[in-house]
Amino acid sequence: MHQYPQSPGPEDRPSYAEPRRSRRRMWIGAVAALAVLLAGGGGFAAWKLDWFSGNGEAVSFGKATPPPAAEPQPSGGGARAAEPSGDPDVLLPSGPKSDFKQTTKLEDGTVIAKTRLAGAKSGFEGDVWVWAPKEYDDPKYAKSGFPVLIALPGGNGFPANYWSDRSLGLQKAIGEGVKAGTSLPFIVVMPVLNPDNKYYYDGSDIPGQAKMGTWIAEDVPDFTRANFRTYKSRDGWAFMGSSSGAFVGMKTVLQHPDKFKAVIASGGEIVPDSPLWKGHQAEMDANDPEKLAKKLIDTNGPEVYINFQIGTKESGKERMVKFQQQYGKGPVKTTIRDIQNGEHNGWHYVRGMKEGSLEWISKVLKAPKPEEG
Numbered sequence: 001m002h003q004y005p006q007s008p009g010p011e012d013r014p015s016y017a018e019p020r021r022s023r024r025r026m027w028i029g030a031v032a033a034l035a036v037l038l039a040g041g042g043g044f045a046a047w048k049l050d051w052f053s054g055n056g057e058a059v060s061f062g063k064a065t066p067p068p069a070a071e072p073q074p075s076g077g078g079a080r081a082a083e084p085s086g087d088p089d090v091l092l093p094s095g096p097k098s099d100f101k102q103t104t105k106l107e108d109g110t111v112i113a114k115t116r117l118a119g120a121k122s123g124f125e126g127d128v129w130v131w132a133p134k135e136y137d138d139p140k141y142a143k144s145g146f147p148v149l150i151a152l153p154g155g156n157g158f159p160a161n162y163w164s165d166r167s168l169g170l171q172k173a174i175g176e177g178v179k180a181g182t183s184l185p186f187i188v189v190m191p192v193l194n195p196d197n198k199y200y201y202d203g204s205d206i207p208g209q210a211k212m213g214t215w216i217a218e219d220v221p222d223f224t225r226a227n228f229r230t231y232k233s234r235d236g237w238a239f240m241g242s243s244s245g246a247f248v249g250m251k252t253v254l255q256h257p258d259k260f261k262a263v264i265a266s267g268g269e270i271v272p273d274s275p276l277w278k279g280h281q282a283e284m285d286a287n288d289p290e291k292l293a294k295k296l297i298d299t300n301g302p303e304v305y306i307n308f309q310i311g312t313k314e315s316g317k318e319r320m321v322k323f324q325q326q327y328g329k330g331p332v333k334t335t336i337r338d339i340q341n342g343e344h345n346g347w348h349y350v351r352g353m354k355e356g357s358l359e360w361i362s363k364v365l366k367a368p369k370p371e372e373g
Contacts, residue, residue, distance in 0.1 A: 059100040059113040061132045062093065062229060087369065090145040091225060091232045098227055103129065104166045108175055110134055112164050117191070119219030122211040126192040128223060129164035131171045133178060133185035136229075140370035145231040147238070147365045148224055149174075149186040150216070152203070154243025154267075157193025164190045168346040173354045183358040184367050187228050191220045193245055202272040203248030204287040207280050213287065217252050217259065234302070235366040240264040242349050246308075247272075247289070253304050254292035257331075262305035262364045264357050266349035267314055270323050293327035303331045305364045309352040311342025335360065 100113035110131060118125040135141050151163040151170060163170050170188065177183025194201050195210040205213040221237065230236055237260045239249030246268020253260045270289055277284040285291050296304065306328075310317045320336050328334035337357055342348035 055102050055104065057102050059102050059111055061100070061113075061130070061136065061227065063137055087145070089231045089233050089235070089366070090143065091230050093228055094226050096226060098223065100130065103164060106166060106171055106175070108134055108172075110171065110175070112166065112171065114164070117219065117223050119211075119215050120222070121218045122205075122214035124195055124210045124212065124215045124219070126195065126215070127159065127161075128192070128220065129161055129190040130224075130227075131164075131188040131190075132228070133175060133187070135178065135185040135368065136187065138370075141368050143229075143371060144368040145229050145236055145366075146187050146368050147184050147236045148221075148228070148230055149188050149361075150220060150224075150237075150239045150249070151188050151190045152193050152216075152239060152241035152245030152248050153190075154241070154245050156197040157200075157245060158195065158197045159192060161190040161192055162346060163188070169350045170346075170353075173350050173358065177354070177358045177362075182362065184362040184365060187224070187230070189220060189224050191216065193248060199276055200244055200274045201276065202244075202274045202287060203251060204272065204274075205283075206274065206276045207283055209276055213252075213255075216248060217256050221259070231366055233366070234259050234261045238262040238264075238361055238365055240266070240353070240361075241268065242266040242346055243268055243344070250306055251287055251289045251292065253306070254289050254296060254332075255287070257296060257302040257304050260304075261302075262307070262361050264307045264309060264353065264361055266309040266352065267311065267316060267344050268308070270319055290323065290327065293323075293332050296332055297327065297330040301331050303333055305361070306332065306334045307357050307360050308334070308336045309339055309342075309349055309357055310336065311339045311344060311348050311352075313341060314344040 098115040098117070100115045102111045103114050104112045110133065112129055112131045114127055114129045116125065117128045136146060151161070153162045155162065162168065166172070174183050174186055174188070178185045193203065195212060201209060201212040203212050203216050205211040224230060234257070239253060239260065240263065241249035246265035247270070249263040250265045250268060253263045272284050272287050308320045310320060317336070324334050324336065337352055339348050339352040339355070342352060
């Protein structure tokens with residue numbers, strides 16, 4: 001049984017972003033590399049055949065999850081329904097349950113699954129992928145909440161979320177970190193980032209456009225609470241993202257510090273730059289991380305934790321340093337992690353997470369607690 005770190009994370013410095021137009025190259029590179037591997041010989045294909053075993057089949061998460069507690073009995077002697085652990089912060093799945101279909105399987109037997117979500121608050125409908133760690137189905141944790149990591153892609157972020165591609169290694173890195181005691185067993189939720197592959201929507205409610213800010217900040221968390229054992233407080237909620245996804249994760253944490261506590265922002269951007277903002281300056285300012293950070297500092301709002309990752313072979317660190325110098329104070333806790341020889345791609349960002357960022361965010365968020373005995 002692992003003891004997960006609970007103490008607050010380091011109060012270091014923040015980081016900045018990089019031009020968004022390279023996001024497409026990042027995704028194309030990932031697809032091309034995977035194609036080369038698959039075409040490289042039958043041996044590799046046979047070895048990885050298990051990746052696809054069971055794909056398309058229905059998936060159920062949390063087989064050991066107790067049902068919601070029934071109304072309390074008026075007198076002693078009546079049987080009580082199963083309840084969460086003694087932690088009042090634990091939230092059992094509220095339902096309705098989504099229909100999940102497996103998209104891939106990991107070596108440890110865990111699976112990534114996909115469902116279709118019709119956002120009740122945004123009105124947007126899109127795909128969401130999910131992964132739960134082995135601990136989620138461990139009977140010892142059946143009454144515990146789990147921390148949630150919402151993983152946002154760069155590139156077009158539509159119609160897929162490339163963090164659901166097991167070749168990038170995000171889920172494996174978390175699983176290995178749990179075994180090593182350096183990572184919490186996060187539930188990873190991977191929604192589409194944009195409503196189409198033509199524009200970037202900055203994860204925001206741009207007037208006249210699909211409400212992607214509400215989709216990310218409201219509908220996706222509501223969906224997660226409906227299907228998984230989570231925490232009510234922001235101590236169990238965080239983002240990670242790369243490129244444009246890093247911008248959205250950071251912006252959302254700063255915009256909703258009452259709901260989200262931390263973000264790992266890799267090679268990301270700092271300011272909104274969608275062409276769809278034209279004519280909507282006030283709304284764009286309301287989604288600008290610099291202005292949001294200043295507001296949080298001026299009002300002494302809740303503490304938020306931003307961990308920037310940047311490869312030493314990519315540009316953009318100077319913008320991170322500038323943001324850190326101007327806004328990395330008061331409740332805005334920031335740090336910059338250099339990834340040695342790192343480039344602008346998901347593999348290197350996962351390496352940075354394995355080298356320290358997963359441990360950093362695990363110290364900031366709330367760990368699941370097993371039942372004693």
